[in-house]
Amino acid sequence: MNKRDTMLSLLHDPASPDYIPAAFFLHFDNAYHQGQAAIEKHLEFFRATGMDFVKIQYEQPFPASAPIQQPEDWAQAPLCSEEFFEALVSVVEGLVKAAKSEALVIMTLYSPFMWAAHLADITSHLQENPEAAKKGLEIMTENVLTLVRSCKRAGIDGFYASSQGGEAFRFQDPNIFQKYIKPTDLAVWDELASCSFNILHICDYEGSYNSLAPFVDYPGHVINSSLHVGNQTLTPKDVSHMFGRPFMGGMERKGVLATGTSEAIQQAAADVLEQAPEQFILAADCTVPSDTPWENLRTAIETAHQYRKQ
Numbered sequence: 001m002n003k004r005d006t007m008l009s010l011l012h013d014p015a016s017p018d019y020i021p022a023a024f025f026l027h028f029d030n031a032y033h034q035g036q037a038a039i040e041k042h043l044e045f046f047r048a049t050g051m052d053f054v055k056i057q058y059e060q061p062f063p064a065s066a067p068i069q070q071p072e073d074w075a076q077a078p079l080c081s082e083e084f085f086e087a088l089v090s091v092v093e094g095l096v097k098a099a100k101s102e103a104l105v106i107m108t109l110y111s112p113f114m115w116a117a118h119l120a121d122i123t124s125h126l127q128e129n130p131e132a133a134k135k136g137l138e139i140m141t142e143n144v145l146t147l148v149r150s151c152k153r154a155g156i157d158g159f160y161a162s163s164q165g166g167e168a169f170r171f172q173d174p175n176i177f178q179k180y181i182k183p184t185d186l187a188v189w190d191e192l193a194s195c196s197f198n199i200l201h202i203c204d205y206e207g208s209y210n211s212l213a214p215f216v217d218y219p220g221h222v223i224n225s226s227l228h229v230g231n232q233t234l235t236p237k238d239v240s241h242m243f244g245r246p247f248m249g250g251m252e253r254k255g256v257l258a259t260g261t262s263e264a265i266q267q268a269a270a271d272v273l274e275q276a277p278e279q280f281i282l283a284a285d286c287t288v289p290s291d292t293p294w295e296n297l298r299t300a301i302e303t304a305h306q307y308r309k310q
Contacts, residue, residue, distance in 0.1 A: 068120035071129035074136030
C-alpha cells in the first residue's frame, strides 16, 4: 500500500495497517505562503520528514475589517467571495496535482469562532451581547464554507478542522459555547461530510479544556487533541475509546520534539506508541514551533514506522 491507502485503511479496515502512520506540522516562512514557492515548500517538508499525508497550512491573511469594537458592529463583518481565496486555492490545486496519487492531501481549516477571534474580541462580545455577536459568527461561517467548497472543487481529500471556544478559561457560562459556537462548527462539518478523510482538531493553543465531552458528537474520521484535559492526563487509547474513532497525537508540540536529542525523541515516541490504540497516527497535539528541526520530526516519524509492539 502507498501512503494514501495506508491512511484510508485506518477508516475502512479493522486490521492494523502495515505500519503506524505519523505526521507533524509547522508554519513556513512568509516567502513560502503563496504560489509555486508554497507548493514546493509543502512538498519538500512532506518528503523530508517522511510523513504520511500532506497537510496544507492556512497562511492567507484574514479579511480587512472596519473596527469591531462592540457586539453590534459584527453586523458589518466582512463577507468573503471566492476570489478572496484564489491564491490559497491555487496552492491546493498544485499540491493535489503533485501528491494526491501517493498521499492524502488535507487542508487546514479554522473554525468560524477562530476567524472571528482574529478580527476582534469575540469572547467578550459573546458575553456582553451574544445575540448581536452571533451575527459575526454567522458571517464567519459563510466565509469558512466558501473556502471549503472551493477546496473541494480543487480536489482536496479532506480537512484538518480546528475548533476553539470551549476552553476552560473562555466562558464562565458553558452554554455560550453550546448555543452560539458549537452550531457554527457543526454547520461547517455538514459541508465536510462528503470528504474522504477529515480530522477533528480540538485546539488548545490558547488554553486547555476541562472536558472533551462537548466535542464527542462532532463528526470527523479521526480525533486530534491534547492528552491533558482538566486535572487528568489521558492516554491515546482513552481518547480513541471516548470518541469511537482513531486518535492522532500523543506528543507535545513544545516538548522533546522541539529541542530533544534523537535518542530522547525516539524514546518519547516509543513511550506513546506503547499506549496507542490499534488505529492510531503519531502526531503532536498542535502545530510544532516553526524552528523545530525537520530532522527531529523525521526521527519521530521513522520511530512510528519501524515500531512493533512486543
